[in-house]
Amino acid sequence: MKFEESLSRLEEIVRNLEEGEVSLEESLPLFEEGIKLLTELKDYLSAAETKIEKLIRDSEGKFKLDEYRELSKGLEEES
Secondary structure, X not given: OXXXXXXXXXXXXXXXHHHXXXXXXXXXXXXXXXXXXXXXXXXXXXXXXXXXXXXXXXXXXXXXXXXXXXXXXXXXXXX
């Protein structure tokens, strides 16, 4: 399942549980599915964060945020 689909499904589960219109028998499997989706989404975001950090580090392992800010500033001015 794609990230957006998983997030949408999690939001749907939360909405259903918050509304309280599902029985206890239906709530438990929904809760379990929600916890599984939450874990998968957190893992995905953590992996994405790690990739981004690797992309914006210089050869000495320091973040190249100044370089990134200049690049993004230039792109904003072009828009």
